Amino acid sequence: MAAQVKGEKPHDLNCLTIAELEKHAELRMNKQTRDYYNEGADSGSTLRENTTAYGKYRIRPRVLRDISLIDSSVSIWGACNSVPIGVAPTAMQCLAHPDGEIATAKACKEAGIAMGLSSFATSTIEDVASNIDGHPLIFQLYLFEEREHSRKLIQRAKKAGYKAIFLTVDTPMLGRRNMEIRNQFKLPKPYKLANFAEDSGSSASETVMDGSTPKSEQGEEKKSNGTKGYHDGKRRQAPTGPVSFHTHAPNPTLSWERDIGWLKEQCSPEMEVWVKGIATAEDAHLAVHHGVDGIVVSNHGGRQLNGTLATLDALPDVVEAARGKIPVHVDGGIRHGTDVFKALALGADFVWVGRPVLWGLAYKGQEGVELCLRLLSDEFRLCMGLAGTVKVEDITKEYLVKIDKSGFTSRL
Numbered sequence: 207m208a209a210q211v212k213g214e215k216p217h218d219l220n221c222l223t224i225a226e227l228e229k230h231a232e233l234r235m236n237k238q239t240r241d242y243y244n245e246g247a248d249s250g251s252t253l254r255e256n257t258t259a260y261g262k263y264r265i266r267p268r269v270l271r272d273i274s275l276i277d278s279s280v281s282i283w284g285a286c287n288s289v290p291i292g293v294a295p296t297a298m299q300c301l302a303h304p305d306g307e308i309a310t311a312k313a314c315k316e317a318g319i320a321m322g323l324s325s326f327a328t329s330t331i332e333d334v335a336s337n338i339d340g341h342p343l344i345f346q347l348y349l350f351e352e353r354e355h356s357r358k359l360i361q362r363a364k365k366a367g368y369k370a371i372f373l374t375v376d377t378p379m380l381g382r383r384n385m386e387i388r389n390q391f392k393l394p395k396p397y398k399l400a401n402f403a404e405d406s407g408s409s410a411s412e413t414v415m416d417g418s419t420p421k422s423e424q425g426e427e428k429k430s431n432g433t434k435g436y437h438d439g440k441r442r443q444a445p446t447g448p449v450s451f452h453t454h455a456p457n458p459t460l461s462w463e464r465d466i467g468w469l470k471e472q473c474s475p476e477m478e479v480w481v482k483g484i485a486t487a488e489d490a491h492l493a494v495h496h497g498v499d500g501i502v503v504s505n506h507g508g509r510q511l512n513g514t515l516a517t518l519d520a521l522p523d524v525v526e527a528a529r530g531k532i533p534v535h536v537d538g539g540i541r542h543g544t545d546v547f548k549a550l551a552l553g554a555d556f557v558w559v560g561r562p563v564l565w566g567l568a569y570k571g572q573e574g575v576e577l578c579l580r581l582l583s584d585e586f587r588l589c590m591g592l593a594g595t596v597k598v599e600d601i602t603k604e605y606l607v608k609i610d611k612s613g614f615t616s617r618l
């Protein structure tokens with residue numbers, strides 16, 4: 207908000223917007239990390255459109271409504287979330303700051319905001335849970351072809367009190383990220399894929415994107431196709447050996463019939479099962495049919511299939527298909543509180559934010575993530591008030607208008 211209210215944290219005068227946060231982060235990350243975090247697949251058009259899609263809508267503010275008491279909170283997994291925003295699961299946060307996911311968890315606790323932890327985190331499931339101290343945590347699952355690895359993760363998440371498993375479904379293959387390949391991306395020592403350390407002596411720091419063979423895998427990689435981790439169209443063998451993300455994250459065998467029932471059995475009754483990476487009404491219907499508890503409309507931050515719809519553009523169809531049956535969340539391109547408002551007005555129940563949190567982490571660790579969450583939350587509350595809404599349920603499509611390139615507007 208514009209004026210500082212007593213008891214509120216002072217503004218960081220060097221960083222008043224997420225755009226400024228991005229610039230600060232850019233200066234603090236090395237090239238490998240910056241490219242890995244910020245890149246999209248192929249030309250990056252979907253990455254860009256995720257953000258620009260928000261510009262296709264304008265807000266229709268209502269006035270004279272006494273907005274002196276604004277409640278921006280929502281209830282999620284039995285807890286009060288201060289705003290309908292969560293921190294999306296993103297891999298390897300220790301690249302941004304040595305405190306990595308632990309700093310993010312502490313910031314989420316401080317802000318009263320739910321957090322998603324990636325299967326490929328650099329902190330353990332248990333450490334993150336103990337640092338968020340009861341506030342909702344969800345675990346993002348890559349369901350590996352070697353299910354035993356995934357089964358162990360699920361059991362650990364359940365024991366540590368995670369509320370839901372978010373199964374990522376948009377990675378049957380890895381999207382093509384050219385800078386990642388060119389930089390021969392690898393997780394530097396001493397960092398590890400913390401949740402596989404005991405299984406495999408975690409070899410993340412040997413994961414190389416140049417087609418060369420990591421030392422630990424020599425001998426079993428004779429068939430390397432020159433772009434390790436990418437698919438050459440030939441039938442590949444299920445990966446064995448140490449878990450590394452380029453080898454294990456993609457799972458071309460994933461299917462509704464085989465995997466969702468199994469996953470529900472593993473999670474039930476303590477944890478919900480959600481699917482992350484839905485982009486069509488057809489798949490939303492299937493998600494309902496297979497009994498999942500919720501959907502995240504996502505294109506993986508434009509990192510998987512380039513050329514898909516921006517998530518905001520895909521959202522209305524999915525909302526229509528799932529209406530009244532299961533909740534619909536969305537992520538991708540959210541960079542301002544007004545974006546959150548627009549996504550909610552188009553029918554999302556909640557949004558998740560990825561890269562801005564990584565930028566906060568790179569800027570100032572926990573304090574930077576707190577700043578990121580505070581900027582988005584303050585902007586969202588300001589937007590609610592200036593649009594004439596006092597409760598999150600008030601935010602409906604009546605508050606939006608679509609504007610085309612010539613400036614013509616149409617009501618929704």
Ligand SMILES: Cc1cc2nc3c(=O)[nH]c(=O)nc-3n(C[C@H](O)[C@H](O)[C@H](O)COP(=O)(O)O)c2cc1C
Nearest residue numbers: 243294295296297324374506507538539559560561
């Ligand atoms: C560096 C990075 C790593 C990510 N790692 C994961 C991951 O491990 N699992 C996953 O499901 N999604 C992952 N995502 C996707 C995010 O969960 C989320 O869908 C995306 O970041 C949202 O877009 P935004 O960054 O524009 O907010 C990652 C995204 C980024 C940028």
Ligand SMILES: CC(C)CC(=O)C(=O)O
Nearest residue numbers: 297326451452455506509
């Ligand atoms: C395991 C990787 C594929 C992490 C990820 O989801 C990403 O980099 O987008």
